[in-house]
Amino acid sequence: MMAVVNGETMTDSDTLRLLQDAATSFASFDAKRVRSWRKNDPCFDRKLWTEMAEQGWFGILADEEAGGMGLGLDAAAVVARALGRAAAPEPFVAAGVVAPQLLAKCYSSPVRDAALQNIIAGKTVATVAWQNPSGSPQAEDTDIAVQDQGSSALLSGEARFVPVAAADAFIIASKYEEGIGLWWLPANAPGLTVQAEEQADGSRTAWLRLSNVALDWDQRLTKPGSGASLLEEARDIGTVANSAELMGLIERSLEITLDYLKVRKQFGQAIGSFQVLQHRAVDLWMQKEVANHATAAAISAIDSSGISAAARAISASSAKARVSEVALKMANETVQLHGAIGFTDEYDLGLYVNRILSTVPYLGNAGDHRKRYGVLKQKWGAAA
CATH class of the missing domain: 1.20.140.10 (Butyryl-CoA Dehydrogenase, subunit A, domain 3)
Structure with missing residues (x-):
């Protein structure tokens, strides 16, 4: 496969090599920095997060039409590996791979399109919530239920083990009779309680509790059953x-x-x-x-x-x-x-x-x- 970068034709191996060099240089180990963010909200550097976005890393997997780079998993893995070598606290996989990958596959809508663009640009940190309090990895076991209120929907239930407790928004999995649906949920939504739970490295996961959280139907990201x-x-x-x-x-x-x-x-x-x-x-x-x-x-x-x-x-x-x-x-x-x-x-x-x-x-x-x-x-x- 060929790509054009700065007017030059490049192979996949050339692109990966350049990406690896850039990621290795960018993600150098800094023990003082890593220690400084332990137990300190948001447990990672938002300024550095913006710089990572400027590198294009959060759009590695998204199609070019969605503002991404349209590269493969191998490219995302190169960045993840470099960040691992630096023990970097930034939640690249959860908020820079999983969240934009999931959004990119949802149907296009004003809410979805704006959310994806803001994630790729580093303006919004979002993560995915689907596990129930017992920790089941199956999407079908989500605890979040939806009630149709006509002009809006009410979401109630709990989701635990959600990475990045300080996220700006969450992609929530909910259950319908038809199956699983996905929703865009701002962290400041009325009725949402976010309980932070500390991890071994000082980062925090979230235990989300939703009590009649009212969402407009345009905040639904998928049709019921397709999530x-x-x-x-x-x-x-x-x-x-x-x-x-x-x-x-x-x-x-x-x-x-x-x-x-x-x-x-x-x-x-x-x-x-x-x-x-x-x-x-x-x-x-x-x-x-x-x-x-x-x-x-x-x-x-x-x-x-x-x-x-x-x-x-x-x-x-x-x-x-x-x-x-x-x-x-x-x-x-x-x-x-x-x-x-x-x-x-x-x-x-x-x-x-x-x-x-x-x-x-x-x-x-x-x-x-x-x-x-x-x-x-x-x-x-x-x-x-």
Whole structure:
């Protein structure tokens, strides 16, 4: 595939290379900055968020007609991975991939079009809310119900585990007799209560409680019954982008640890020279490579033309199951290999470990995706 950038014809590999260089340069690790946003609303830098928008990152997946770049999941994964390596607190996957991807698939309307344009421009931070308080990942299990009031609709219920508690707006999944619908819900809507819940890295998820929230019908983003499939597609794409961010965290955690093994000395020699620690380090490297290949395979599959919804879901769950497992193993093992210093808040490794602990559950952990993978393979088998 060819693209034209600044009047020059470029291949996909050229575009990805330029994007990777830009993302790596932009998302350099700054421990002081990361620590400064922990527990401080909105838990990320809105000024930096605007600068990310100026790079075009929130429109990577959206079509050019919608103001996006029309690139593939591989491009979004490049940015997510770079941000992971920097342990950046900015919610790129939740608010810069999943939300605009979902909106871009909804039918065009004044509300939808304005919302998507503002997200791509970095003016609005929005995130998706569908999980009920028990945490079910299935859109059909949403707790939000709709009552038809004629000129408006009343939404009531709860949604939990919503990333970015300080979001400006939420894309809400609600249930009808016909199925799932999606709505655009401003964070300041009367009747909406947002309870922030702190995560390991200092970021906050939201527990939304809706009590007769009145919305105009033009704030409905989909027809009743069509929301579930759109949400599943956005979740699958977000799951792989989430895996890419975890890969950045995994890689950098291992690099910090290998550097430490070279300089920490016991009995007059670097502990990295001890065979038992070398074996553990090699095992971590191998696990990292396996996770990397799983992520790359999912990206390649989803970016291929004509992939079915079942195959897309299987690819996403396969990657996230593997990467989540490796990420948690990396967090545990790297702390152990550091010894007591690995537990300290002042040491940079802790920023990566806590970010891993907060990032793994989003869109499902290893157990969730192994179960989903098994169900899908049993249902679709070779047909997927």
